[in-house]
Amino acid sequence: MAVLFRAAYRLAGNRSDAEDLVQDTFARACERLDEIAGCERPDQWLLRVLYHRFIDTARRRRRSPVGALDDSAESAALASQDPGPEQLAERAESEVAFHRAWLRLETDQRALLSLRAEGYGMAEIEAITGIGREVLGARLHRARRSLRRHLEEDAIRDAPAAIIGSQR
């Protein structure tokens, strides 16, 4: 369950949706017990369900083309308690920025990187997502690049002069 929850959290970006996703996945699993029992890798089976549920749900939501203005609350609370206050603040800021950039990824890209971050290699991701290996390599690469771009854009946006105001 921990693996599923971690993957779900990376996908959904918040605890509530991640929990829903995990439940939803298990609900599907309940309907396919025989299928799972015959599986060599039930974890992959569950992740495949999780992946497709997430993609389907994201498409259904018809969200605004621009992502949330700020979805950093949860990640802000995730900073380690060990360092001093300044380090803590810096780390929290950095983690918030990363979380924000993460959530700005396209759904498909976030899904692929989530699986990769869970330690799955190309063969396993191919099995989970059904995306051919050739395409997968390119998509992972592009996803990392997109993440990098969002990080850089956010770094610019967070600079003192607010872009929106200055463009008038």
Add this chain to the structure above:
Amino acid sequence: MNCQDIGRILNDDDIAALRPAVVNSAREHLATCDECAWDWKVHERMLAMPLPAIGAKLLAWQPAARAGHAKTAVRRPRGGSLIIGALIAIGAAAAMVVGVGRLQDRQPAELPADQQTSSGTSLRAEPTGESSEIALSLPDARDASVTDAPQPLYAYSFTVVLAPPSYERQDELTERAVGNIHSALLVRLRSLPHLRLIEPESFDPYLESSGFPRRPLPRGVDFLVQVQRPPGMEEIENLAGIRTIDVRVLSAASNRIASGRTFMDTSSRASADAARAAADSLFEQSINRTFPPRDLSRLGEIRNYALDSTRSEDTRFELIDELTQFSLRFAIFEESVQQQVERSIAITTADIATNAPEPAIRARSWQAAAGLADSYLVAPLTEALLRDSSDIVRLEAARRLALDFAADPAARAALDFSALNDSDRAVRHYARWANTDESGRPVLLTQMLSDPTVPVPERFGVVRSDIPRYQAYITRESARLLLDIAAASHADMAWSDITSDLGIAPPNQVADLLLERLRDDPDAAIRRVAAGALLGHQDEPGVVAALRYARDNDPSPEVRLAAFTVR
């Protein structure tokens, strides 16, 4: 080690488990290659992304699926007499929420205090013959002025059917355990005021001789609570809620009411105390927590909390986000009722977006209205687009009007006005784009990419930031302009984005041009962009051959690398 090796490591290997020699070799390459160094850093950041621990509530759910995949294979009976039920479903309690919402015209009596919401709205109930119906009143949206008055709510009635335990196999321990859980659950359900509880003598929708339940529930049954125990084990293995597999419900509903938050596994022993605790947990998570009246009252809470500026912005944002999925909880209801629930969400959203002093809160609330094509929203949205002082709020209002009300004359008029007169460039662009029909968008895109008032290197950034999904409207002419911009840009990031966007542009518009540039352009940067973009068009004639040729023969190593992943 080269870029390809780094890419392979990042795609396929565990970087924490690399051999030292590989690590050293990778470090040497990263020291000389900024692109790979960035990729590596992003990958590390991704792996280090902080994740919360699993919540206690989720941990408490030990789904039947786990038992299913982990144990059925092991314990699946070998003989015919034991049938499939390796997980013997020994007790079943089915709760049926007949969520057919019915607007109540009657004047109901007040509920006890514990049924009143923190926002002051109250749920009302009235005995109606055999059943008690929970009656909530929702306002007619036409009367819903934006005031501080509590939001009235809808009226529904609910019936819960609790099935008696049923047994496929029976032994004393099992019977006692199931009986304890069932009794405790009954006590809790009976304690619910205004709930029609039906306790039929026989209700066995799921269990069948072939073993674990696979048949759909009868229409109207929303979830099943089932106790399972594998044969020969002394402990209760799973206490699992199984969502209805009636497709009509599943296809429309999210999991909050239709399926309930019903997965849990106590792994508890079959003592009376443990059974009671399990029943309590079951009750809280699968019934009490998701029981519709409380969720309905949540709308009023969200509205009041979101408008309460003494609360943290994070809290208010979370609440507004909750609005985005709120209607999904009610998907089990009839369509007409669903529409009225959405109307109440529209009212709440507009209220927050109109009255919150902070622009970010107002913008977020309009985001929460995404997909609610309720005409009630047109007036406050046009008002926001034309009069809100904040750029981000006006932009969000423009998005909502363009995406959800494109056919509404008032929305189009407001977008027209903003396209010409808004003080913010992004709002003007968005409004103009939104009000341009499909055939006009390619022309508009070309105009923007050749706008003489904007420096060439900046034109792409303007289009990319202001125009949603513009890539679908790229023509040969605008593709040529994009390549010119790439040539004029010194920023690698612009190349990367242009490459990416041309890679998903209509192939019949861009493939020939990209092939020409890949073969003939003297500028290596342009050939690199063309090669990268053509990777997205490998089904087009001649593309694979051209990319392979570039991969093997282009004088620029960057172009060769860009073409490296050709089929």
